[in-house]
Amino acid sequence: MTSVARRPGPAAPVRSQVPGVKPQAVRSKAKPGFVLGVIAVGAVIVLALWWQDTTSVHGLGEWLTGAGRILGLLCGYGVVVLVALMARLPPVERGVGTDRLARWHAMGGRYVVSIVVAHGLLxxxxxxxxxxxxxxxxxxxxxxxxxDVLMATVAGFLLLGVGIVSMRAARRRMRYETWYYLHFYTYLAIALAFSHQFADGASFIxxxxxxxxxxxxxxxxxLLVLWYRVAVPWxxxxxHGFRVAGIRDEAPGVVSVYIRGNRLEELAAEPGQFFRWRFLDRSLWWSSHPYSLSAAPGRDMLRITVKDLGDHSRALRALRPGTRVWAEGPFxxxxxxxxxxxxxxxLLAGGVGITPLRAMFASLPGRVTLIYRARSWRDIVFREELDAIARARGGRVHYVVGSRAELGTDPLTAPVLLSLVPGLHKQEAYVCGPAGMTESAVSALLAAGVPRRRIHYESFEF
Ligand SMILES: Cc1cc2nc3c(=O)[nH]c(=O)nc-3n(C[C@H](O)[C@H](O)[C@H](O)COP(=O)(O)OP(=O)(O)OC[C@H]3O[C@@H](n4cnc5c(N)ncnc54)[C@H](O)[C@@H]3O)c2cc1C
Structure with a gap:
């Protein structure tokens, strides 16, 4: 593995692999199928306990109440699963991926809210x-x-409220942080509903x-939430004593932030992964944002590269060296x-989706081709670095620049990809970019004969 990227100012050389560190590949990972299996087994146990405690059901009233109880139990279980999915368990984060967990959480949330309403009505x-x-x-x-029924009713309305503010139309209208902090009412809802289960639930008494x-x-x-969301980051x-080491302009509206720390090899972060970053200065300490590593992690330095798309990303340019950083990850x-x-x-990158792929381009062994899609040459980040990496490792970079209208065609079709990458159908593919670009790149890769299991992509939206 080779990394030749030059880094500015205070940065120490980036190493793509740190000696003595256990590679992540041998760390435990929970595959999506396994996680879904565990969730299904839990649901079966919940239903089995209900079955065991229900000797007979007579008449319409009892049937309705029984159905309501089952839904109540599934709702209680569903809430626990939703929280567990967000507990940041390393094997689950590594095996399933944070973006997929967030999608499961959102979908599960919709079911749980519907079930809680049906439970109350039945x-x-x-x-x-x-x-x-x-x-x-x-x-x-x-x-x-x-x-405790009153408390549980309040809990139900809280869950319903969180569900409503999480609907796309509502969420688009509010700041991410507002939505995020409103989500914490879920914990209050769980606390309120918990005693109701034990006091009123026929299956519990x-x-x-x-x-x-x-x-x-x-x-x-x-305990998992407390451990992985509070104790481990602390x-x-x-x-590691993370601190900002320096800032570097990369392109209009794009900066790299260098973060120094001690014994960073113990984090065993890998190219392609991201951290949640909380910069502890007066204006940014209250929000934490995900940014990918844009260079393979070193023993004492990490780098992220950020495009200004809003308040937080724009403010990073003004960070002062020495600012303390609270970093959660790698994820x-x-x-x-x-x-x-x-x-x-x-590797197929679109816009700022280049960041994790830049780190992977420098560190993946074997024959690697990077295709970098951007609207204009001004938007291309890391051009010198990418060309230098390509030269040093014998890889290839193709810059695909211009809007669809300018190019007169979709530049990421199967024939185009096949012409750029001979033997594409045998290769592993990694895609990161805006949702539309990712969707069409994945379709083009499938059409070019790359099996679905070899296509990996990451969304920059949770
Ligand atoms: C896994 C992952 C890796 C990412 N890596 C990079 C990267 O390397 N470089 C880069 O420039 N951008 C990256 N992003 C995107 C980056 O996190 C957002 O652009 C940034 O958080 C926007 O915040 P803002 O306040 O500047 O903008 P806002 O206007 O507040 O937000 C713009 C959009 O960003 C998303 N967002 C905002 N805050 C958060 C948050 N705390 N957590 C999750 N999503 C949020 C929301 O979808 C929101 O609609 C990544 C996102 C994810 C999920």
Missing amino acids: IVWGYAVTARTNVVNESGALLTQYP NSLAARFWWSAMYLTVA RDYVR GAFTANSYAPSRGAV
Whole structure:
């Protein structure tokens, strides 16, 4: 592996592989199928516990209440799964990928909110049928007479609210941070609903096994969240002492930030991965943003390269050397783990999606071709570095520059890719860029005969 990129000012040389560090490839990874399997097994256990505790069901009222209870249990379980998906467990982050986890979380959230509404409606209806009253009276009775139902109702509305603000139309209208912090109400909702399960849930009142299983599940997930989202970042902050080392202009609106730290090899970060960065100065300390490593990590230096697309990314230009940094990571499954050097690789970058691919271009062994799509030559970042890496490693860079209108055609079709990369169908492909470009690049790669399992892509949107 070779890295020849020159780095400015205070930076120490980047190494693509740090001696003595266990390569990430041999670190544990949970494959998507395995994670989905574990989630399914958990759901089966939840239903089995309900089955065991339900001896008989008579009449419409009990059927409705039973269906409501099952949905309630699935909702309680679903919330735990949603939180666990975001607990930043390293094997899951590495094996599934943060962007896919975020998609699962968003999809699961929609199911959970729908289930919580159906749970409430079915329980009220079932109780009303059994008590031979109407649903309005029954709702009043449930809210006033049953322990913790009021709290659970508040929890249900909180979940519904979080679901509504997460809908695309609503989310687009608010700042990312506003949406993110509103999400924390989910934890309050879980706390409020938890006691309701134990106090009112028929499956819990008489079953020690159910009480044990559910308590263990909630406790485990709470500990994982505390460990991986609070304790580990704190430990890394103290251990590595991250600080801004310098800033460098790369292109109009694009800067690189160099971050110095101690014993960085212990992080075992890989080219292609990203960290969540919190720069501890007066204006930025309250928000953390994901940025990929744009150079292979060194023992004492990391580099990110950022395009100004909003408040945070724009403010990085003004960071002062010495600013302390809280870095969480490394995250992401966009790495070369499944790559066999004998096959060779094609890297397809669009716009600022070049950042992780720049790091991979310098470090992937074998025959590697980089195709870099940009609207104009001004937008090309790292040109000198990329050309130097290509020369040093005997790789190739193709710059595909210009808008579709200027080029008069889609520049990323299968025939174009095949003409740029001989033997493409045997190679591993890595794609990073805007959503539209990624979609058409993936279709073109498939049409060019690259099997789906060899196409890897990362989205810069969660
Ligand atoms: C895995 C990953 C790697 C990335 N790597 C790079 C990189 O190497 N270089 C680069 O320039 N950009 C990268 N991005 C994109 C970068 O994170 C956003 O452009 C940046 O956070 C925008 O913040 P802002 O305040 O400047 O803009 P805003 O206007 O606040 O946000 C613009 C959009 O960025 C997204 N975003 C904003 N804040 C966050 C956040 N805290 N977490 C997640 N998404 C957010 C939202 O979709 C939002 O709509 C990456 C994103 C992801 C998810």
